[in-house]
Amino acid sequence: MRRIDAIALTFGLFLGGGAIYLLFRAIGFDNLSAGIWSQAILIGGLIGWLATYVFRALTKGMTLNEQMQNYKEAVLRKRLEEMTPEELAQLQAEIEADEAAATESQSDPS
Incomplete structure (x- = not known):
């Protein structure tokens, strides 16, 4: 992976987290709940990606x-x-x- 790809991926994840937060705000969550749930979704996605990486490394x-x-x-x-x-x-x-x-x-x- 090139450096520019890593930067683009990081920027995309940052924007995706913001979009999830705004979606929760639009649904009716308050600031705190929207932040917690958007972070939970991003961390869950990170753990899922890490699990697939570990599986590919072990196999x-x-x-x-x-x-x-x-x-x-x-x-x-x-x-x-x-x-x-x-x-x-x-x-x-x-x-x-x-x-x-x-x-x-x-x-x-x-």
Whole structure:
């Protein structure tokens, strides 16, 4: 997020809070009640946004994590496409040997 975006978002939230306050005043709330309820709505929205952020962080659904995973997959896919048939056969043999070793170590009780 750019600095100007953060400033615009903050200004928008400030104006939104004022609009909510004016709405409560127009409905018939007194100054104190309108201020308390408008602040409660803004804090509730902030807590809701924070909850979604924490959820995305814990499930690793953040944009940077997804971009890094997509980049790694693209690099591996490109490397596989550039390999010769002999190199692919050698890689396949190594994978099969590793899988056989892993299976053997899992079934070995010692």
